[in-house]
Amino acid sequence: MSNATPELAPPVCVDGEVLENRWITPVTKVMKIHAPDVAPGMQPGQFVNLETTKTLVPMLRRPMSIHKVVKHQGIASGFCVLYDVIGPGTQNLSEMTPGTKISFVGPLGNMITVPETARRATIIAGGVGIGPVKFVAESLQERGMRDITVVYGARDADHSVPVHEAMPDGCRPLLCTDDGSVGRKGFVTSWTEELIERNRLTPGDYVFTCGPHAMFKAVRDLLGKHGIAAEAATEEFMGCGFGVCFGCPLYQRQPDGQVEMKLCCVDGCLFPLDTLVFEGELEDGVSA
Ligand SMILES: Cc1cc2nc3c(=O)[nH]c(=O)nc-3n(C[C@H](O)[C@H](O)[C@H](O)COP(=O)(O)OP(=O)(O)OC[C@H]3O[C@@H](n4cnc5c(N)ncnc54)[C@H](O)[C@@H]3O)c2cc1C
Ligand code: FES
Incomplete structure (x- = not known):
């Protein structure tokens, strides 16, 4: 299995074109963006920072993981993001129709690092942490x-992305779900524990995880x-997306x-999970 890490393409600010923006759950959409100059450089685990409006509010771009790179005749011509509509930025995104020009900065952040020796992988995702999973898998x-x-x-069936949207075949x-309306009632740790007990997840496997802090912990x-x-794909609040703010x-x-x-944006957003220190775990004397 080859593990050559390609040199990351420098991020650029460009206009893409919305090709598709469709609901996949009552609260989640997938937006397909045509961006042939940038898409070939996109790597799994990376993200883009999308402008959601030409007006002043919300002023900040919104970071979104790259959900999928779209290929046309084998050549990367665009990408998709998968997002929950939760606030003003994603509401604006949800209203964009095919043909809309959308400015974005990307590709941003580092990419997955898969040990040469890994033969098996477990991906653990919670909530919108499902965003990067398809591209990674x-x-x-x-x-x-x-x-x-x-x-x-x-959370529940309304927030559960269908399997064929969330991950590739195979x-x-x-x-x-929290309420048991899809799959097992409970948390991702319940399944993860069972995988470990059955030797389906052992040291040396590649593990990628994305989700909220409580899940990471x-x-x-x-x-x-x-x-x-x-390896954890962290999703902190962001401003610039490239290390300035x-x-x-x-x-x-x-x-x-x-x-x-x-900084999540330039040092990550991927970090070894066991090195992350979360709120409530910080002692005095943190050096910045
Ligand atoms: C690297 C990265 C990748 C991301 N990938 C995705 C993705 O693939 N799909 C997706 O849906 N979202 C993703 N996000 C999160 C998304 O960018 C935010 O939820 C965004 O702020 C939503 O904008 P909004 O204006 O709609 O809502 P806002 O008004 O910004 O936020 C609405 C609510 O969500 C809370 N919130 C916002 N951002 C975060 C956050 N990062 N962590 C915890 N709570 C938050 C706010 O406190 C508020 O209660 C990603 C974030 C980062 C940093
Ligand atoms: S978002 Fe500005 S420094 Fe990370």
């Missing part, structure tokens, strides 16, 4: 990985007990034990 399949399990938890979906603590490493801090434990402030 497709890229693992392209590297020759066939054994990919996707543990996906959502993945093993393990679903759960629970997954980190569970995997940590079993010596399983994971200091609007997206998070905290990371360094090899010497010190906790340092990092």
